[in-house]
Amino acid sequence: MGWGKIPMTPGQKLRHALASEKVVFAPLTLDALTGRIAERAGFSAGYISGGALGFAHGVSEALLTLTEIADVTQHVTARTDIAVIVDGGVGFGDAVHTTRTIQVVEAAGAAGIEIEDQVAPKRVSHHRGIEHLIEIGEMTDKIRAAVGARSDSDFVIIARTGAVRNESFEKAIERGNAYADAGADLVMLMPTNETEWQEAPRRIGVPLATITSLDTRLPTEWATLGWDLIIDPFTAQTAAVNAISAAYQQFRHSGTTGLDRHEISAHYRLLPDIAGFQELYEIEDRTTEKPS
Incomplete structure (x- = not known):
């Protein structure tokens, strides 16, 4: 009897994607359904955004708990095969807090985590563009703690800096x-002009990630520039919010959403398939719904 193929760990999935794809795109996957939609569309990675999760909960990212983030991560990783990257914010504190953050997020099935160099606790005002960065030494201590905390050496640590906007590109x-x-x-960094976008890959000694919308550049343009991971926490949530807002407001104004009810019904009937109910149907067909 031959040996079966050993499945890749989540971290290995992400590293494989980074090594085999010219550019990896990770759209927002805030729940299992959007994760499965991203997977069906052909994405190899997804992103759980602290900002988007905060909006969904009606609070700032700064007020989210590690438990809330881990819970969402588990929902997505349990029902998808994509590599899930988690926004770990500031790691919930210093190097000790960051250590536990890594352990909890990795145990939830994530492939990697993003940790940034803002102060802890993170300020609500970062939504207004007001950010305060910690010293380089404090951040490197947190990164070393993160590296030491992972149980799988392939779990990916992404260090994000806000220095371009708050200090300088240099x-x-x-x-x-x-x-x-x-x-x-x-x-991870967010350049502000074309020269910076071109220079960063040449001047930093590891692969680079950034946060922007999927439509900012064509995949070939990102590849030419030398960027490796493009994360989009915006498109899915704003598209959903805009669609819902338009339908609700239209109904309150005119008594109808303006949507085709037959089309809505047809799309609704697709949800069980997207959510992966077929395997559950098959279990019931063998057990509780088995013909007598």
């Missing part, structure tokens, strides 16, 4: 290389 390069030296597998 400081972002300095921080990025320091974070790479501390063990970060990828560095």
